[in-house]
Amino acid sequence: MNPDYVIHPLGDRAVTLRWEQKIDPAIHQEVMRIYHHLRVPSSPYILDLIPAYAALTIVYDTAQIRRYERISGLRWITGYIREKTTSRESISFPAPRELQIPVCYDPSLGLDITEMAASRHVTIADIITWHTQTIYTVYLTGFLPGFPYMGEVCPALATPRKAQPRLKVPAGSVGIAGLQTGIYPLASPGGWNIIGQTPLRMFDARHSDPCYCRPGDRVQFIPITLDVFKQIQQEQ
Structure with a gap:
């Protein structure tokens, strides 16, 4: 599976997943799908998830990742995102309010x-x-x-x-x-x-x-x- 997003580092404690930058319900639905996929269940290293029109920012605890995983936060979060979003595991998330x-x-x-x-x-x-x-x-x-x-x-x-x-x-x-x-x-x-x-x-x-x-x-x-x-x- 080739994701439609690109991962961009955002400082040393966050990354942003960016889709094509336009207002599009289908793109936003994919943003929210990945948001819920990373949120339930969430890794203890992930501190916040911030969805937007065509992007999802993930804030992570780089110090704890270095301490327990012995790798850089960026390397860990990139691998974690790829693993979670390419998983065949199906998830259900709440219908829009x-x-x-x-x-x-x-x-x-x-x-x-x-x-x-x-x-x-x-x-x-x-x-x-x-x-x-x-x-x-x-x-x-x-x-x-x-x-x-x-x-x-x-x-x-x-x-x-x-x-x-x-x-x-x-x-x-x-x-x-x-x-x-x-x-x-x-x-x-x-x-x-x-x-x-x-x-x-x-x-x-x-x-x-x-x-x-x-x-x-x-x-x-x-x-x-x-x-x-x-x-x-x-x-x-």
């Missing part, structure tokens, strides 16, 4: 939705319909803790990042950048085009699993009114 995330698209929260509609000569209702008609894949979380990068939006919604980022984007803001959509889990500077806001906490440090979304999740946005948004927000 199906999440419905409520979003209020009122212009008071969707800071760019009016401009986006006007630039396309459509109504705000059209923008909402386009955004909610797709079930998105969470390809990775990053930038901020729990920020889910999702794709792809329909071509009619594709919008370049703003030339001048805002100094502060409110937590829960739902934005579009290129063919991606995402949610700001915390208030932050940002250049995505904001079309709405969810009342849900996308990152909550009080929980053992603080991130609302995980790589591999399937997400559908559900439109809600401003009154419902405020009610859910108060209940959080």
Whole structure:
């Protein structure tokens, strides 16, 4: 079996498996397959696995490998990856979680939705319909803790990042950048085009699993009114 990825060293404690660098559900499915294959059961030398669009980063304990395996960490991890990913052993991994995330698209929260509609000569209702008609894949979380990068939006919604980022984007803001959509889990500077806001906490440090979304999740946005948004927000 010839893997479709290439292994790149990342410092002396990690490697990255890189597939063809593009947004592709089939490639990401392979990323997640290898992620679960290495995760269950995991070697005690592996400290972290970080999946992305078309890459998987593996952090390992190079000191313990040298101590117990008497070889370099890079040599061990490369062999381990090859062994695990070429094994004929079949594994089962959980089906993607199906999440419905409520979003209020009122212009008071969707800071760019009016401009986006006007630039396309459509109504705000059209923008909402386009955004909610797709079930998105969470390809990775990053930038901020729990920020889910999702794709792809329909071509009619594709919008370049703003030339001048805002100094502060409110937590829960739902934005579009290129063919991606995402949610700001915390208030932050940002250049995505904001079309709405969810009342849900996308990152909550009080929980053992603080991130609302995980790589591999399937997400559908559900439109809600401003009154419902405020009610859910108060209940959080």
